Amino acid sequence: MLCHLCETFLNIVLHQDLTPWGRVENVWFTFKHGDNSTVKAAAETGCELCALFNQLRAKGIPDYENLDEKWHVHPASIDVKHEYDSTNTGSELSGPEPRSRWTFQLLTVAPEMSWIPFEIFKPKVAASFFGEDAATRFDWPFAVSASPDTAEAIELARNWVACCLGSHPSCVRPERASLPTRVIEVGYSDGVPAPRLRVTHGHLGRYVTLSHCWGTGDRLTLIKRNLHAFQLAIPFEDLPKTFQDAMRLTMSLGVRYLWIDALCIIQDDVADWQQESGAMCAVFANALFSISALAATDSHSGMLHARVLPQTTVQVGDVKVGIRSRLDNLQEAMRKSRLGSRAWCFQENLLPRAILHVGANEMYWDCRTCTVSESEHTTRDTSRQTMHPHGDAPRKATFITRSEDWLGLVKEYSERQVTRPSDRLPAIAGLADKARNEVGSTYIQGLWADDLHAGLLWRRQKAREKYAPWTSARTSDLPQVPIASSWSWASINDAVMFPVHSDFTVRAIRDSDASFQVFGEHSSHQSAKSLALKGFLKRGSCRPLAGAPYEPEAAMFRSSGSLLSDDGLICYLDYVSDPFSRGCYCFQVAEWNRPIATEASKRTIEESTRGFYLVLERIQDASSDIGFRWNSSGSFKRTGMGYDLPSKVHQLFLNAERQQLLLF
DSSP states (O other), X not given: OOOHHHHHHHHHHHHTOOTTSEEOSSSEEEEEEEEHHHHHHXXXXXXXXXXXXXXXXXXXXXXXXXXXXXXXXXXXXEEEEEEEETTXXXXXXXXXEEEEEEEEEEEEESSSEEXXXXXXXXXXXXTTTTOHHHHHHOOOOBOOOSSTTSHHHHHHHXXXXXXXXXXXXXXXXXXXXXXXXXXXXXXXXXXXXXXXXXXXXXXXXXXXXXXXXXXXXOOOOOOGGGHHHHHHOOOGGGSOHHHHHHHHHHHHTTOOEEEXXXXXXXXXXXXXXXXXXXXHHHHHHTSSXXXXXXXXXXXXXXXXXXXXXXXXXXXXXXXXXXXXXXXXXXXXXXXXXXXXXBSHHHHHTTSSSEEEEEOSSOEEEEESSXXXXXXXXXXXXXXXXXXXXXXXXXXXXXXXOSHHHHXXXXXXXXXXXXXXXXXXXXXXXXXXXXXXXXXXXXXXXXXXXXXXXXXXXXXXXOGGGOOOTTOOSOSOSSOOSOSSOTTXXXXXXXXXXXXXXXXXXXXXXXXXXXXXXEEEEETTEEXXXXXXXXXXXXXXXXXXXXXXXXXXXXXXXXXXXXXXXXXXXXXXXXXXXXXXXXXXXXXXXXXXXXXXXXXXXXXXXXXXXXEEEEEEEEESOOGGGGTOOOSSSOEEEEEEEEEEOHHHXXXXXXXXXXXXXXXX
């Protein structure tokens, strides 16, 4: 049953009679539902909708039952948003056609204001339960299955796969691709999965991949000792639950082969791991599709869980309507998932042509043509490029065409976590392989040789810019075992940003632009290289700037012999827990200017331009370590970077001499 207020509310929604509501904005209306005691009383007398409101409010507000009476008199209002489809303008009199989804939010004024979002959906009754006329006007989201392994959910996923293979030109795949070095052949014996490892020897076939979060704890993996045994049979009952679920789902979708890194790469063979992780781009790019275990927090938790959704089905006149807590779209589900926090999974979400995401509350299909889900069977624009979880890069064959695109991906990738810092570069190597031909440059330690001017100018992200909820304030502020040269963003295990924005253009400085040349091997690190730099170098000292308005990384560089208090340059240190006041060097990189209107004043032009520089520290001459002697100012490592108004940068480097040095 429904209380009078809820029944009135739903009738208004069904008939689109918005006149009783107070208009807040063009498409927002407010409907009062009394105070908290009114909602609780209605729930106790049998109103199913008020009971749902009360249930979610109690769950979402800390110490809900113990809030004092003063709070209970505050009103709770329902804001209903009626979205409009801008692609269908309708007639001049009627205006735009209504879009499919009505959402509303229950506002609770507690010690902190709380909004709990809901949505109206089609319950599982006759397809025409709205009536012929209503069915043509509404396309509300559907109810979702009780779990992702029900017959109806599997059938829906099968339809997604078939539709993508048969009618999506943008998602075209080879009929059969080269299989990875090893795959799991999934199969059944007496109704029980009976997988085995198959060494493919370059044979062709169709396979799917699994993108998952390893987590901690012991698990059955492929090692040298069981390599032969796994080719006979992999003990299904000993596998972690997420792997078991992936095999069941793969078999249910009619695919023979599955690739899981833990079972297809020899985990105690360094050479095999390096070879297979280097082939990650091809493995994911050539897959029929990838299974993304969004619902699994680790290898043992599994992903085919029964769903417990806060929802209810109510009768409004002769119409049944479902009300539930609003489901997350794919981007929101990725942001909240443990999988979305892992560095290895970043490229695994960009490389495949299509991904079947198994989320906590529903499944999503995301390909180069469309994004659909159990609750949304169709998309508004089936020709659009879908977006990856952070919403900034399209899932398409050539999503990295410029170095600026790469720096944007690095920023988002660096926000994710790696269990081993040494994986920081390998976990993005697949994307680099895919981008190499498009960018047309040499890839070096996470950067591109033809755009080192911009790539070297990274810094730690400001705390307020780290959007990811799982990102810690600092992974480690102390220098760790080097995993990359000091000039690479991969040298710190933390989120980075690039202050040189995509709308900046390089502006040459006469006789002073720095030049960079990739040079030689450094130590025994095969991928580590040193840079030969030529440009203006200024000696000085760097002192931390504590307190507001400065960030923890902020420091002031002043040249040696400077007596003025305002002739220093702001810089940002790579390691903030060890700020130094000892001698260091400032190296001018270049100037970038942002396009502005031609009538802008001279001051506006000045403020739209920035001079960028690196802060360096001299180290013991390392040129002999690489078997090379160079007539230079010595060997250096990077300790920070900065940017300021060109006039201040010019002033500091006014009497500097052009130098050449090695940066390690």
